[in-house]
Amino acid sequence: ETITVAELANRMAERGADLVKALFKMGMPVTVNQTIDQDTAELLITEFGHNFKRVSESDIDIVASTEDEPEGTLLPRAPVVTIMGHVDHGKTSLLDALRGTDVAAGEAGGITQHIGAYQVTVPSGDKVTFLDTPGHEAFSEMRARGANVTDIVIIVVAADDGIRPQTIEAINHTKAAGVPMIVAINKVDKPGGNAQKVREALLQYDVQVEAMGGEVQDVEVSALKRTGLDELIDKILLQAEILELKANPDREAEGTVVEAQLDKGRGPVATILVRKGTLKVGDIFVVGAESGKVRALIDDKGKQVKTAGPSVPVEVLGLSGVPGAGDTLTVVENEARAREVAEYRAGVIQRKRTTQAPANLESMFSQFREKQAQQFPVVVKADTQGSVEAIVGSLNKIGNDDIQVRILHSGVGGITESDVTLAAASKAPIIGFNVRANAKAREIATRDQVALKYYDVIYDLLDEIRAAMAGQLGPES
Ligand code: GDP
Secondary structure, three states, X not given: OEEEHHHHHHXXXXXXXXXXXXXXXXXXXXXXXXXXXXXXXXXXXXXXXOEEEEEEOOEEEEEXXXXXXOOOOOEEOOOEXXXXXOOOOOHHHHHHHHHOOOHHHHHHOOOOOOOOXXXXXXXXXXXXXXXXXXXXXXXXXXXXXXXXXXXXXXXEEEOOOOOOHHHHHHHHHHHHHOOOEEEEEEOOOOOOOXXXXXXXXXXXXXXXXXXXXXXXXXXXXXXXXXXXXXXXXHHHHHHHHHHOOEEOOOOOOEEEEEEEEEEOOOEEEEEEEEEEOOEEOOOEEEEOOEEEEEEEEEOOOOOEEOEEOOOOEEEEEEEOOOOOOOOEEEEEOOHHHHHHHHHHHHHHHHHXXXXXXXXXXXXXXXXXXXOOOOEEEEEEEEOOHHHHHHHHHHHHHOOOOOOEEEEEXXXXXXXXXXXXHHHHHOOOOEEEEOOOEOHHHHHHHHHHOOOEEEEOOHHHHHHHHHHHHHHHHOOOO
16 A cells, blocks of 8 residues: 655656655655555545545545546536625625526526525526535635635625625635626615715725726626626636636536535435536446435436536535535446445544544644745734734745745634634634634634644744744755
């Protein structure tokens, strides 16, 4: 159950030296020609942002997320959209209103099912998929589990209330994920609403909408009066076109769990958002540490369907147990195989839980990531606005040409659940200056291995972060 570093690097299409560097930081000084065990290989693969498939007891087949499809097999797929924003700004109302624009709903005659996601067909025939758990917690939780399912985020801002704390959080979560946003200025039917004020206020948070000379699309809507919805959908489709979203529908399916529960009558049920391939009744699959055979597929209108292609959300029946949101579903060739992979994954999950080091800055260095290796992401919370500004200002200055601090979010007050999910998704530590984390935040931080660092002297804080940044760069630099 071993593979050489060179061979693994080859399959991942990464540089051998980068793997050696990452291994070194994990406390494993090896050369490219030495072998590593399966667990370590899996850890590396995940950390470099690839998926893996186990083909046999002794082999791992790396599936690089986008490069594994033969030329010419990729076809356009519907964009997957998440709605975020401050409480009461109209996220749920907008989701309902958008759902009402579905031209396919009437003819299907089905009853609306809330399965965690739905797809609408617009008059042009184009389709858009919406995740219907609004808010940034679910979004970042999924991302922390490696499931980047959202293509576009809609930030809802009530015209009569303007930018509020959760609006800022939503903007920061979206930026940290690198997902394009569209601003929906809602409640424009209300007297006292001022859309232009919202556009201007967004500038403070580095969001420049088109009317202000920027590139972020914005649209005035009323979820209540159902106005501006066509325009919003047009902007989603335009953004999707720019993103050139594609998938191969003609292969074994791979998807992500959007939600899952134990249903009294039907047993374990999961809503799967198909990412690539086509999921079919009768398919044998592994999902997280569970396995199964698709007994039935039910769409968001409550209708039984035989297949579901890319970007289509479906309820899947026939699971051995309840998987977690963000888990990946992979179709495999037979049941023996499915059980084998599921058991193996359960073992890996168990081992990871029991052997992983406590959260600290050290363990964070090993969270090597391909894309932002030269950025040092942090979340900053402090007791006063003055401290926040002083800390953010100093942190922005301690970088050099090789590495820079990236402030994912900063604010006044204690460390909350939302701070932790944001930090977890970007594998960033949280800096608390004269503030602490609440109980729920601590619990999630422990589970997701987020480092909580408390300080009361700015000098100490800067010293430690400087050292951690040097550590991330490694001995070669
Ligand atoms: P959420 O907390 O962001 O999901 O917000 P909701 O969708 O629950 O909406 C909060 C409140 O705002 C509800 O009372 C809605 O009826 C109201 N609301 C939502 N959209 C609009 C709108 O476009 N115009 C007006 N006047 N009220 C709205």
